[in-house]
Amino acid sequence: MKRLLTAIAMAACAAVSWADGLQSLEAFMKNAQAGRAEFTQAVTAPAKDGQPPRTKNSSGHFEFQRPGKFRFVYTRPFEQTIVADGKTLWLYDADLNQVTQRAQAQALGSTPAAILASANDLKALSADFDLQAAPDQDGLQWVQASPKDRNGQLKSVRVGFEAGGRLAALDILDGFGQRSLIRFSGLQTQASLPSSLFEFKVPAGADVLKQ
Template sequence: MKRIFAAILIAACAGTASADGLKSLESFMKGAQAGRAEFSQTVTAPPKDGQAARTKTSSGSFEFQRPGRFKFTYKKPFEQTIVADGQTLWLYDVDLNQVTQRSQAQALGSTPAALLASAPDLAALKADFTLENGPDQDGLQWVQATPKAKDGQLKSVRVGFAGEQLAALDIQDSFGQRSVIRFSGLQALPSLPASVFQFKPPAGADVVKQ
């Protein structure tokens, strides 16, 4: 569960520094108040007990509505849903038939979710993150976002843009785990129906409040 949460909630690289990343981030914050996309996610755990690093891949769909609402629907290899409705963060594991319920304000804080959906504008982001242009890599312009809070699980996040189009998140947590989320087919929309971000625990599901 920690792996999944750290992954939704956002590396020294060779290259030439770009001035476009922060401009792309600002344009994204202004122009995309809501949207949806497909995503693929690769999580790499650090080597353990002399073994090689372990990698797991998943995919699904993503939707958001500023401020404070988003939904990740994992379809492969296992079905899981993460919904933030503005008040509560819900994590539903279909195979376990288990729902984890947390206060959204306490759960998110300085997380990648703020970069995508929680913060209403760039000024609000700067309250929680130090933002800097990063080097271009893989054909993308990158922004390095470092949390100002030093006691959280998140170490750093890189946000990649293709022009003004959100393309990727590269997340490093304090446990040495790396999660790379790549987005495709992003549709920027003025709004989405409120029902998209409503979640009701399925009948018979075990609900755990944290």
């Protein structure tokens, strides 16, 4: 009987925690119509040929505005800019002076960007992802999102929130076993941002590749 009561109590606590994670995600999607933050990203490739996993670190700043606009600017170790203007996804590599242009609708469906900037509520997000709350870890509430399209490169993404529902992290796993952990800091949410932030102009002399 004691074990049964303990198990019930643990399950109840877990249910409350998980519900909070999903509630935090929905509150973020509904209330954060625009925002900006600094970020760090650690990309870890799986071990290969007996070699230990390798991690590459980068950092920069990020802005978004619903529906469907965002801007990632990587400043270290290399300059790279990713802009979604609502119709087109632009990727600019400063070292190569090269721009890749893709139709946004085809590029963003089942990606972490859909969570950050596209869908406005859990119902809309559920069109592309299976959502379930995950146990708290590292002081954060987590939600697991698995893409319904099993043929894409993304395997799963966990979204982490601090107490109070502030977006804190994305933990992304792709189909090749590569993990990308993005941590956000100094997040500021607001009603809108200048539209010019999400307008991309091809730099002079840059090669443009359309996909």
